[in-house]
Amino acid sequence: MxxxxxxxxxxxxxxxxxxxxxxxxxxxxxxxxxxxxxxxxxxxxxxxxxxxxxxxxxxxxxxxxxxxxxxxxxxxxxxxxxxxxxxxxxxxxxxxxxxxxxxxxxxxxxxxxxxxxxxxxxxxxxxxxxxxxxxxxxxxxxxxxxxxxxxxxxxxxxxxxxxxxxxxxxxxxxxxxxxxxxxxxxxxxxxxxxxxxxxxxxxxxxxxxxxxxxxxxxxxxxxxxxxxxxxxxxEWTAEEAQKGDYPHFMLKEIMEEPEAIENAIRGRLIPEEGQVKLGGLSSVEKKLREINRLLLVACGTASYAARTGEYMLEEYAGIPTEIDIGSEFRYRKPIVDKKTAAIFISQSGETADTLAALREMKEKGTMALGITNAVGSTQSRETDAGVYTRSGPEIAVASTKAFIGQLITLALLTVYFGRQRDMALVMGQRIVSELAKLPELARKVLKQAPEIEKIAKKYKDCKNFWFIGRKYNYPMAMEGALKLKEISYLHAEGVASGELKHGALALIDENFPTIVISPSDSVYEKTISNIQEIKARKGPIIAIATEGNEEIKNLVDDVIYIPKTLEMLTPILSVIPLHLFAYYTAVALGKDIDKPRNLAKSVTVE
CATH class of the missing domain: 3.60.20.10 (Aminohydrolase, N-terminal nucleophile (Ntn) domain)
Structure with missing residues (x-):
């Protein structure tokens, strides 16, 4: 640290x-x-x-x-x-x-x-x-x-x-x-x-x-x-690790999220085959065809990427997948066999608890794969194979573009595993096609930064926030809450939308805003029901919705729109306004954005 x-x-x-x-x-x-x-x-x-x-x-x-x-x-x-x-x-x-x-x-x-x-x-x-x-x-x-x-x-x-x-x-x-x-x-x-x-x-x-x-x-x-x-x-240069004309590294890195997507997919998409090429896995490709269970292990922000990856891999690749936090995984005596592969996710490749879990799996003879941003890191040296996110240097303590890189890499792995198994060619082609569009869609979201800044200033004096989402966007609710609490020191919690009535609603009032991630996806109607529950209790609502959804304007106080994309890829777009909201709230409160109190970038001690 x-x-x-x-x-x-x-x-x-x-x-x-x-x-x-x-x-x-x-x-x-x-x-x-x-x-x-x-x-x-x-x-x-x-x-x-x-x-x-x-x-x-x-x-x-x-x-x-x-x-x-x-x-x-x-x-x-x-x-x-x-x-x-x-x-x-x-x-x-x-x-x-x-x-x-x-x-x-x-x-x-x-x-x-x-x-x-x-x-x-x-x-x-x-x-x-x-x-x-x-x-x-x-x-x-x-x-x-x-x-x-x-x-x-x-x-x-x-x-x-x-x-x-x-x-x-x-x-x-x-x-x-x-x-x-x-x-x-x-x-x-x-x-x-x-x-x-x-x-x-x-x-x-x-x-x-x-x-x-x-x-x-x-x-x-x-x-x-x-x-x-x-x-x-x-592979990166000294200039990439400088702020340039930006007031903070965090804002620079949020604005680099489209480039992080481009770097993660560059040279890896095979559109005509509906497949991806991941050179870091070539040495174990044959063994991976025999894998019938995946474990995703990560800490902090990376664990929210892992949760999203769990949904992707099970729905589209058809592989039973579970996620665990590194600091807990190593103590619960996980049951694994030779057909289990563990994927360890860490921006730095040096996260102590993730490395401890990695070493335990290696002792058990489990195949260990890695997702990291750091070439030559301990994780990249100790895993059997892996994929680099290629996000470039990330200096701000609160991770943004590296998180986006992890989400993209997990989407690539979903196609990789899916096409090895039962994923149809047409589905593989569709996912690959939508992945290729994401950099421009992300740039479109970033153009709303001035509007998001206004919304952040509007709510900066609130002391508590809920972030809610369903399915693929439930982990984004947790990510949005984490970012806000990390750099603004405001109390924020990410909750699965369906859990509101199991306790969280008790806190809702006119001073307790909720950020609802509500793209037009397979669970949209249920999310609207949650919005109605909050509205009935006079809670302010900020919605992140899909472009063209005019209905939602009548139900919420503020709307931030994201472009339409494949459901499994919506988190990659919905998290961008969450990063901006956290950033602009902290700026409005005069906080130290890049160096929040009590925190460090790489957690290299247990």
Whole structure:
């Protein structure tokens, strides 16, 4: 959840690290810190500040101790152990202030280790679990930093992405990883270490992803890892990870949703065959023909995409499918066999609970497939096969275009599995044809942004919202509610429309708006009945309806229209106004859109 940047080389100084760290601030922004070696003074200097990176940058500038061509490490924190203050911020050091490190993850046995180290004479300054690591490394240090790190990590239970420097061994930087993403950026006469490729993209597009239990020893001219690893090319550019002329990353990414659809379908549709080509599944295609049950596992927003995928796969591909949340799936002892395949969905490919469920399925011998946006991520390396969503870099904490990419990918999988089985050619052709139209239809929805902004301003002072939908749009109700609560801090809940009378109606009054997702689909008439129930209780109603539906204007207070498409694809269009509504509501309330409180982009701890 936190962000790590490290550097060793001949050219840069800590100011470059600050700029790299800014590109990771979406991963955590409670506090930030830096440690850097100054070869003139033969010492490591430490600065830590609660709050945003601007506070850290100002303190570093005021120190007048910056020097070029020396190793440094930086960290932006999302608190898990210890309060949000300067002391608990990273980097952490040992008793002698000779060893400094930054850490992502959780040390599960830190209390036990801390008590043992205190008895041995070590003095702790913070409540953060990470400080245990610096004292453990101090305990084992005898002139060789990587050996001390190796011995210290043998005592640790938990997860870590780690970068360590020492003034007693200043010519190197040591990095290590276990269940927390970490990569190396390779450039001439310099090597970077980071928890996310966006931190290194302005300096190099050549990266190496560390695997679990690997330790990397970095020097300006070379590096060493316990086993040889391939260098991967980052496919996106630094410009794609910038806001450009947009006020927020979230708005930029919503406006990029049509491109996300185009990227997800590009080169994959075979119209004449009513089929799709998914190269990432070619190695397991024969085995997939024998699969008779699918499990979809995801967390957060991705779980709503999975729920939609469940409906698609069962109705159109005819495969029994169930969905589970990663944090629950791993504890319920799922029953699987050789004809079951599990599909794991994660934007980052680093979601801790999803990865834990993936590893459990691998232990059971179940085929594991992945849907992710991140090439080279842990999930993409550990699954048997998978499909990339190709959504491009997503910086805002609240996921939008990556969610759209997941929905499109699940629709592609529906055609893929369906045409392997009993889906008729004409149906496959129809779905493929409608998929090809979606980018332009999505652009048409986005043209209503000014009207959606007006609606958001109208309801911004309401404190509670229901979002309701049926069938394919029930998961979109949950997604819309999640987005609103994430960035506006208003109470919002997504409910299946048919569940209103089972309790939710008790809360409806003139101050409790309901957003009703009501396209002209197979359940439209039943949704209209729900609208009547709300209207009878004087509840304000915002409807998302299909173009040409004039009837609904007489039943609701406000309408947002979406173009007509195949029923299974309506969520891809109906969710766009929900994303815009959440965004404009949060803007009207003056909230921090891209960095909502208490949240981080990638949930890499359990």
């Amino acid at each position: 936190c962000g790590i940047v490290g550097y060793i080389g001949k050219n840069q100084d800590i100011r470059m690290g600050i700029e790299a760290l800014r590109r990771l601030e979406y991963r955590g922004y409670d506090s930030a810190g830096a440690a850097w070696y100054n070869s003139d003074k033969k010492d490591i200097f430490l600065v830590k500040k609660a709050g945003r990176i601007d506070n850290l940058e100002k303190a570093i500038q005021e120190s007048n101790l910056v020097s070029s061509g020396n190793p440094f490490i930086l960290h932006t924190r999302w608190a898990t152990h210890g309060g949000v203050d300067d002391i608990n911020a990273h980097p952490h050091s040992d008793c002698k202030n000779e060893i400094f490190l930054v850490h992502n993850g959780i040390i599960e046995n830190y209390q036990e280790l801390k008590e043992k180290l205190i008895k041995e004479g070590h003095k702790f300054c913070s409540q953060c679990d990470t400080e245990v690591l610096s004292h453990l490394i101090e305990k084992y240090f005898q002139g060789n930093l990587e050996e001390a790190v190796r011995k210290a990590l043998k005592e640790v239970r938990g997860t870590y992405g780690l970068a360590v420097i020492s003034k007693k061994d200043p010519g190197k930087l040591v990095a290590a990883r276990l269940s927390s993403p970490l990569l190396l950026g390779i450039n001439q006469d310099e090597i970077l270490v980071a928890s996310d490729p966006s931190a290194v993209i302005t300096h190099t597009r050549q990266v190496i992803n560390l695997d679990d239990n690997e330790i990397a020893v970095l020097k300006p001219e070379n590096f060493f890892i316990l086993k040889e690893k391939p260098v991967i090319q980052i």
